[in-house]
Amino acid sequence: MNPGDRVRVDRADRTYEGVLLPSSTDEQLVVKLEGGYNVGVDRDGADISVLAEDVYEIDGDADGDDAVDAAEDADADADDDASDEVEFDDDLPTISLISTGGTIASTVDYRTGAVTAQFDAEDVLRAVPDLAGRANYRGRVVANILSENMEPPIWQDLAEAVHEEIENGADGVVVMHGTDTMQYSASALSFMLETPVPIVFTGSQRSADRPSSDNVMNAVSAVEAAKSDCAEVLVCMHGTESDDVCALHRGTRVRKNHTSRRDAFETVGAEPLGTVDYHSETVSFRRDYQERGEVDLTLSDALESDVELLKFTPGMDPAFLDVVEGAEGLVIEGTGLGHVHTDLIPRIEELIADGTTVVMTSQCLEGRVCDRVYDTGRDLLDAGVIEAGDTLPGTAKVKLMWALANEESVTETMQTSIAGELQERSVPWE
């Protein structure tokens, strides 16, 4: 008896007939009944007979359940595919679509639910047919991971891939990314690349396996943004709860501020840099931006991996500071203007003396660190702590990793805006 077999299960006074699913466990059989419902049957005391073997082809994906339906679709899809030859249109820009395994990409191969290495224009158009006719597409897979499993070496792979795509003539790049850590990857690319074309991150908050997913509108809007004149690293996600406007956030100033809403991403302390109107498909910007072709393409992808971010909270065990002993860099997410318990300051001073670069940010998120106002702050400055201005804590961590590996004066770099992450003037932004 194997998944995919048509089985009959008798248990107590009940009989179920259907296809055995791979989600069965040692305790339970899961059977898909004729009407499409799945039902779990306790194995204990169940009498199982196989009516037909391998009625359905079951793929080896984790859940395996969709595969039963999908197997039936495979033929139909194959027929469609034959006529799905995607033609190159000289009049359209070329956009590279790079997948890291986010939820948009998960529809790319509906049959297995996984992203395959072959990720071409046809796959993209099958996943999001609305993208057709907007650009010529090149597809590329850099990683196939959950966003929470993102690691700095993959930022480097991603930056190299983007660099290569632009070198090979892409007029814009769209990076499909899970939403959990999108802001960190966007920050990393903001520091690693100087770009003459737009690099637009997008993803979906509501899974692509539901007809209501935000993936279609986000992907369409990201492609439109990638065709625009703004040659920066942007995050393009829903601007409201409605399917009306996507917001374009600067990669270094964006933060995921809600666990599940479509409009979870916000530019901290300001309106987003720009918007994409889904109806009119127009891209517009509120503030100045780096224009297409303004800078030459360069890649500085070295990173110092030995950097930590530590959030100070009341009652924090000072031993946390022992953990980072010997690290190259430490970003502290302090309270208010940039403070920690005064008892911690001598230990921080020791770390700095020991060679660790310590940078102060604020858990207020909005506003700038200022350690000259109170004694605690002055003591931290005396200890050698570097203020990161209004740089977001997460962005500061990524920046410190980059600065330690690429810049002569880390202190000066951390206090200078490299990619729009640090505002010189605090003004009521619009």
Added chain:
Amino acid sequence: MSTRETASGSGAESDLDYDDLGLVAGLEIHQQLDTTTKLFCQCPTELREPEEADRTFTRYLHPTRSELGEIDEAALEESRVDREFEYLAYDSTCLVEEDDEPPHELDAEALETVLEIAQLMDMSPVDQAHVMRKIVVDGSNTSGFQRSTLIATDGEIETSEGAVGIEDLMLEEESAQRVEETDDGVRYSLDRLGIPLVEIGTKPDISTPEQALEAAERIGMLLRSTGKVKRGLGTIRQDVNVSIADGARVEIKGVQSLDDIDDIVRTEAARQRELVEIREELAERDASVGDVQDVTDVFEDTESGVIGGALNSGGAVMGVPLAGFDGIVGREIAPDRRLGTELSDHAKRHGAGGIFHTDELPAYGVTEDEVAALREAVGAGPDDAVAIVAADTDVAEAAIEAAAERAETALEGVPEETRGANDDGTTRYLRPLPGAARMYPETDVPPVEPDPSEVPEPELLTEKVERYQDEFDLGEGLAEQVAYGKHMPLFEDVVADGIDPTLAATTLESTLTELRRDDVPIEALTEAHIASVLQLVEAGELPNEGVPDLLTVLAEEPDQTAEEAAEDAGLGGADEAEVREAVVGVVERNEEQVAEEGMQAFSGLMGECMGALRGKADGDLVSQLLREEIQKRS
């Protein structure tokens, strides 16, 4: 109540022999549950007015081909990507309804309720219930799918004509309420979305219209016996599947009233029989459907408003010759519905207003000469019929093709299809039968293991009727009214709290009805209002006679408590001294009459005393004191 007199003998179809016809029918019943919270979130299951919405948002749905599965083209049309769905949200809805938060776990109260229902129908719960997603693309679910869970299978209910099997029981989420069509799509209200809904499907064991009605009533009674189902318009929906031996399976959607079920089955069986007869007659005549043709020229100078209107706006008249159909297109197959009406329904699906056919022409401004010219133009002889559609050219073409296709089907007999129930007991074509629904596991909700051992066995309404008579001395009529009425749970609650059952029953079933007839806004009364009014009576602080007045005051000013309202309105019970004072006053005013008539004066003076006390005193007490006072003086 549950055993109705069946209406055999009424209607033209009543003499059909259903056994002979091979009638097979099944029911699918959807009933909203009256739980505290919704199925997948903590929001109340309360309906709102669209004006109460405090925010709106708009969405599109993007189903993929493989998600849609075998969906018919018309339904696909409804899911066009440019259909914009607008949703009204309330302070009683949350992000779950907005599809902006994952669903919470399956509501335990709803699960317990459906397990009770399953037990009443002798069904077996599954070991482990898996929540599924059923793709729905008309916007009525913000997610683009309806969550549905198979909870139990294989039960049975009794009817006087034998047992009817219950195939399955599902626990589902109710869809959003359609408010109206908008310029770009549809506006929906989120208040209803997520209310728990139980779906019960019978096996096709029903063999007469009367049995269909009885089975539906039995299921309805069992559902209401739990005391946890919603009441009122739209809270229960019935679909009926009907076929006869030579016919085909037809699903009839949206039967609003339970009482119509037997008529619906009767009419559908007759319709199928008529269609079978038409098929035989058409075969004898060697009938066939010809090619669609443009017959615009025939109507160049027409006086017909419909046709002229279409032509004036640049449209066309398309016709199809139906060889051997003369007299058959106009044949009645259901009350006031002809074969031509079926053709027309199909044409309407493609945007046309309907069809004209030669069995009904000349009429509608179409002249005899035009009919002759039409027959001539399409080469139709006297035994043939012609159907035409006048509309914009594209619409006319698609519509006449659809009508021609339906005429073609008439040669084969009864088409399998989904039909909608009309108010008059007839049905109309809606769409083809749906293919198997595409179901995917709802990975956001863990499976649940129903535990039937913890489920209470509710008392059936039929049993309640008997108990109310035995235990509470209610008359049979009142006992039935209470047991089947929507206040049954309240009745049981207050009686358990020590309220006199007769008082509770008459208040809930008679007093409230009378007040409603007198235009008292009783919908403003909460169960707590009613219960506390009854408590006042029980505590001797309000006479029985004061109940209607106090309920009226509360209905008009529902923010008050019963005590406050009673005090303000001077409805508190008068004590014995007060009553005696009033009675003495009346007796003294009528001293002469009392002296003359003695106890004969009682009934006249009783009314005067009650009037003087304005409902504040208990009638028995007034009567007793009045007797005493008259006796003293006579």
